[in-house]
Amino acid sequence: MKPQAPNTWLTGAGKELADFFTAAADVIIVERKRTIKLLLDLFRYHYDPPEGRIILDIGCGDGTITRHFMERYPENTFYLMDGSDDMLSKARESLKRDNVVFMKQTFEEYIDKDPETPKYDFVFSSNAIHHLDSSGKERLYRRIYHDLAHNGFFVNFDVVLPSSDRSEQLQFKMWIDWMNETLMKMDLKNDAGKHDNLPEVYKSRSENQPAHLNDQLEMLGRAGFKDVDCFFKYSIFALFGGIR
Helix, strand or coil: CCCCCCCHHHCCCHHHHHHHHHHHHHHHCCCHHHHHHHHHHHHHHHCCCCCCCEEEEECCCCCHHHHHHHHHCCCCEEEEEECCHHHHHHHHHHCCCCCEEEEECCHHHHHHCCCCCCCEEEEEEECCHHHCCHHHHHHHHHHHHHHEEEEEEEEEEEECECCCHHHHHHHHHHHHHHHHHHHHHCCCHHHCCCCCCHHHHHHHCCCCCCCEHHHHHHHHHHHCCEEEEEEEEECCEEEEEEEC
């Protein structure tokens, strides 16, 4: 396990990272559009009707996924939480609605704050929780379980740790191929190869502390979640969660 390291998204370099991520997310995140659709589908499958719910986007970034949520299911209340001022600023710019609440909070602050009465029907996160070490992930999953209403649903889309070095090599190649194929489909042939070093850059950053998928499924089970499962996986990107 890597040692805990400062999260550069929350430092002076955060704006540069936020700008890069916002511009390149559809290319560098494998099957991003598909996983957003799957996330919304899981919400719809679980809730009938899918209105009147309280939803938390934890580690919301620029609010893109919540924006998709609101376009499809507008009759809900949305809470967006992030520790990055730069990301929250982007989210505020695109989500000016009466039914949206913004919360400036890191994962650690959220974990350690005084317990609240469970109120969220649906909690989701995308490409954020891997910044916590294994202990932090387990504590976060327990806190989310506490804050969910009965029958509440938590879904996480994030990078996970491959089972071996060889598996990592294969999955990194899948990731690189995905990015280049996506650039070609976007008629950006001259940009092919532009992100080929991204997997190694991601791996080299000590703030990235992905855990094995099975370990996180077990963490969810220990927190009390039921029906814990992985709903989608492609390369190192996985969609998984459970029900309170």
